[in-house]
Amino acid sequence: RLQLKPYQRPMMPIAVASTLSPAGMQTAGKHGAGVLSVASYSEQGLTSLQTQWSFAEEAAAKAGVPAPDRKNWRIVMPFHLAETREQAIADIEEGIMAWNNDYFVGTLGAPNSRPVSSGRDAAERLIDFGGIIGTPDQAVESIRKLQEVSGGFGCLLGLAHEWADREKTLRSYELMARYVMPQVQDTVSWIERSAKWTAATKGVLMGGATQAVIKAIADGGATQHLAATVATPGLHRDAPAPAEAKAE
Numbered sequence: 001r002l003q004l005k006p007y008q009r010p011m012m013p014i015a016v017a018s019t020l021s022p023a024g025m026q027t028a029g030k031h032g033a034g035v036l037s038v039a040s041y042s043e044q045g046l047t048s049l050q051t052q053w054s055f056a057e058e059a060a061a062k063a064g065v066p067a068p069d070r071k072n073w074r075i076v077m078p079f080h081l082a083e084t085r086e087q088a089i090a091d092i093e094e095g096i097m098a099w100n101n102d103y104f105v106g107t108l109g110a111p112n113s114r115p116v117s118s119g120r121d122a123a124e125r126l127i128d129f130g131g132i133i134g135t136p137d138q139a140v141e142s143i144r145k146l147q148e149v150s151g152g153f154g155c156l157l158g159l160a161h162e163w164a165d166r167e168k169t170l171r172s173y174e175l176m177a178r179y180v181m182p183q184v185q186d187t188v189s190w191i192e193r194s195a196k197w198t199a200a201t202k203g204v205l206m207g208g209a210t211q212a213v214i215k216a217i218a219d220g221g222a223t224q225h226l227a228a229t230v231a232t233p234g235l236h237r238d239a240p241a242p243a244e245a246k247a248e
Contacts (some may be wrong), residue, residue, distance in 0.1 A: 001165040007175070012121030013034060014033045015028070015036045016028040016035055016036065017036045017227030018040075018052065019038060019039040020039055020044050020045060024036075025053065027059070028056050028057050028062070028068060029067075030060065030062075030063045030065070032060070032068065033242075034068075034072035035052075035056065035072065037049070037073070037075045037153075038075060039077045039144075040076055040130065041076075041126060041130055042112075043127070044058045044112070046130045049150040050147050050150070053070065053150070053151055056068045064201070069154075070152045070154055073155070073156030074154065074155040074157050075131055075150065075157065076159050077128070077130065077146070077148060077157070077158065078131055078159040078163075078167075079133065079139060079172070080092050080133050080161075080172045080173070081133075081139055081161075081171075081175040081180070082134075082160065082168070082172065083135065085133070088123075088133050089123045089124070091168045092163035092164050093118075093119030094119055094120065095119070095162055096119050096122045096123050096126070099161060099162070100116050100122050101115045101116065111164065115165050117177065130142065130145070130146060130210075136178075138179045139175075140183045140184060142186070143156060145165045156184075173206060180216055182201075191231055202228055
């Protein structure tokens, strides 16, 4: 018997790697596992996202097991963020060219891969395929586009790479954590709606609050001078009173 059970219940998460063929999705659907789509950023991978999940559903139906849950679908995507897209591309030009030429072409001999003479061209081509390179706002837009193309997935996994130096890579991670994740995880929508509503009704809200303060002071027997002071936003009690208040 297993002495130390997994922390997760009822079992630890298990995921099947999937590239372009239906095999990974079919295996996941048959056995109720999650999926790691590891080729999502390639041209063929981005195109196949539109049909990949159907393979898992069909395999589950054939095996007589419940349909898989899209929240267990993890899409793997490289990203690099900076304050501007121009800066993001400049950060990775050298690294992404080596990544393509030395690894995919020179080491793997990947089909449909060819050497590039410009890191900028490689970055822009990856952006066209769905790679997330640019500002946090552009990253949010790219992720939402991936959700639309795929029909919905539960997790985006950043593909680790060595496109940029340590400082710029850590800055990219910080921008993702601070400005992108809260948007796509729906942790700020309530705050944003509240802020918009408050801004739209600030005249009524502030007017009512001011009148309530003046009424409370008047009911307490305060002087007209004090009431005028309170009704003037930003006026400190020790500051010289306006001419009207002095006249009173």
